[in-house]
Amino acid sequence: xxxxxxxxxxxLGLLSHEELSGYEIKKxxxxxxxxxxxxxxxxxxxxxTDLVNRGLAxxxxxxxxxxxxxxxxxxxxxxxxxxxxxxxPVEKDELRYETLLKLFFGNEQDKEQAILHIEAFEEKIxxxxxxxxxxxxxxxxxxxxxxxxxxxxxxxxFGIKTYRxxxxxxxxxxxxxxxxxx
Numbered sequence: 639x640x641x642x643x644x645x646x647x648x649x650l651g652l653l654s655h656e657e658l659s660g661y662e663i664k665k666x667x668x669x670x671x672x673x674x675x676x677x678x679x680x681x682x683x684x685x686x687t688d689l690v691n692r693g694l695a696x697x698x699x700x701x702x703x704x705x706x707x708x709x710x711x712x713x714x715x716x717x718x719x720x721x722x723x724x725x726x727p728v729e730k731d732e733l734r735y736e737t738l739l740k741l742f743f744g745n746e747q748d749k750e751q752a753i754l755h756i757e758a759f760e761e762k763i764x765x766x767x768x769x770x771x772x773x774x775x776x777x778x779x780x781x782x783x784x785x786x787x788x789x790x791x792x793x794x795x796f797g798i799k800t801y802r803x804x805x806x807x808x809x810x811x812x813x814x815x816x817x818x819x820x
Contacts, residue, residue: 643685644675645677645681645682645685646685646688646689646694646719647719647720647723648667648671648675648677649663649682649685649686649689649695649710650689650694650695650712650716650717650719650720650723651720652666653695653710653711653712653716654712654716654717654720655786657709657710657711658709658710659700659707659708659709659710660679660682660683660686660708660710661707663682663686663710664677664678664679664682667682670790673766673770673793673797674793674797686710689710689716690710692715693713693715693716694712694713694715694716694719695710695711695712695713695716696710696711696713697709697710697711698711735759737755737756737758737759740752740755741755741756741811749815749816752815753812753815753816756808756811756812756815757808757812759804759808760804760805760808763801763804763805763808764805766801767798767801767802767805770794770797770798770801771798773790773794774791774794774795774798777790777791777794778791
């Protein structure tokens with residue numbers, strides 16, 4: 639299992655909760671998972687084909703509406719594969735923010751440009767934090783309805799604490815740059 643692709647495990651994890659089309663998988667990644675994982679259609683569809691070929695998922699045509707979409711379902715082998723992956727140690731957690739990269743090399747530009755990057759980052763966080771807070775409330779209201787909600791809540795609370803810390807950092811970073819007598 640050393641060569642597993644994380645996208646396979648992400649898709650299997652999503653399919654472990656419900657049958658989904660490729661479009662719906664992408665939508666979940668762009669909403670529910672966007673705070674800690676992302677993928678493009680260009681990686682999702684080949685992964686789905688591979689999962690079906692390996693017997694980890696099945697596909698069927700949904701002809702209920704005029705759009706003949708393909709619906710994917712996890713198989714028992716897929717569930718076993720996902721469970722095995724979940725027992726493996728985490729290989730790498732990484733933080734990659736272009737804002738931080740630009741600040742790291744900020745000495746090559748003026749401090750006003752650095753402050754603009756920080757403010758843009760701050761605005762992005764301020765726009766996304768209410769979504770996390772709303773999700774937290776919904777999950778807490780329905781915590782007893784599905785055991786998966788407890789695990790979802792853990793990731794949402796991590797996001798809330800992280801985003802609040804980001805906002806605190808933004809204020810401190812702007813102050814450091816503005817107080818610097820350049």
